[in-house]
Amino acid sequence: MMNAINADPAEVQKFSELAHRWWDPASEFKPLHEINPLRLGWIDGKAGLAGKTVLDVGCGGGILAEGMAALGAKVTGIDLSEKALSVARLHLFESGHGIDYRLVSAEAFADEAPGHFDVVTCMEMLEHVPDPASTISACARLVKPGGHVFFSTINRNLKAYALAIVGAEYVLNMLPRGTHEYAKFIKPSELGRYCRNAGLDVHELIGMSYNPLTKAYSLGHDTDVNYLLHTRRG
Known part of the structure; x- marks a missing residue:
């Protein structure tokens, strides 16, 4: 069962249906290209x-x-959407990078390769899984002691609802409608608690903001909507 591996089948299907547009910088994934x-x-x-x-x-x-x-890392990528992974593998023929893509959950991979990685990233994903604490625990198990784990997600408050859902999905049409569910947004205090419970020390919390006038993203102190968290395994 998909739910047994901490995934929402509807969420996986949603991104699978858009997978062929992943590398189109003018597509639904334009924000990912711009914040990358x-x-x-x-x-x-x-x-x-x-x-x-x-x-x-x-x-x-x-x-x-x-x-x-491209910055010289030896990268492994995991996902539960075979279509997205197929697109990722296909794009390697264009970019020439050597990346190992695998269809596996974070939890299952943590059992397979505990403490294997210097760095683990989990970006724009936690708000799409049923149990974010489980994903965070898996990330902590996958990284080496002293290694870095990075997360990004969306805060849960009225401003985040207004900008990340109403604004981005319905007014500016930056994202497909239904991309996010408000109830799945995560407060920084909650994410910090999940991380500490998993044995990760919180090092930096930083916000990511979008200016609709300049149409540009920036990093700063405003964590009201999008934010990133840097942690290290103790």
Whole structure:
């Protein structure tokens, strides 16, 4: 059963149906293409990706995975959408990067390769799984002691509802309607607690904001909507 491996079949299907558009920078995945340089630079600044073994959990079509590989990391990407992984593998013929893509859950892979990676990333995924604490625990098991784990997700408050759902999905049409469910958004305090319970020490919380006038994203102190968290395994 899909739910036994901490996934919502409807969520997997939703992204599978859009998979062929993953690498189209003008598609529904335009925001991922636009934020990728920001999140990639932030991750690299914290972990120094060159020469590191890196796992991207919920890699989708491979936008972040390829960015990390381009910086010299040895990257593995895992996802539960075979269609998204097929697109990711196909794009490797264009980019020339060597990335190991696997159809496996974070929990199952943690049993297979515990403590194997220098860096684990889990970006824009936690708000799409039934049990985010389980995913976070798996990420903690996958990273080496002292290794880096990075998360990004969406805060749960009125402002986040107004901007991430009403604004992004219904007004600006930046995302397909139904991409996010408000009840699945995660407060930074909740994410921090999940991380500490999993044996991860919280090092930095940073916000990501979108300016509709300049149509540009930036990192800063505003964590009201989108935010990223840097942790390390103790």
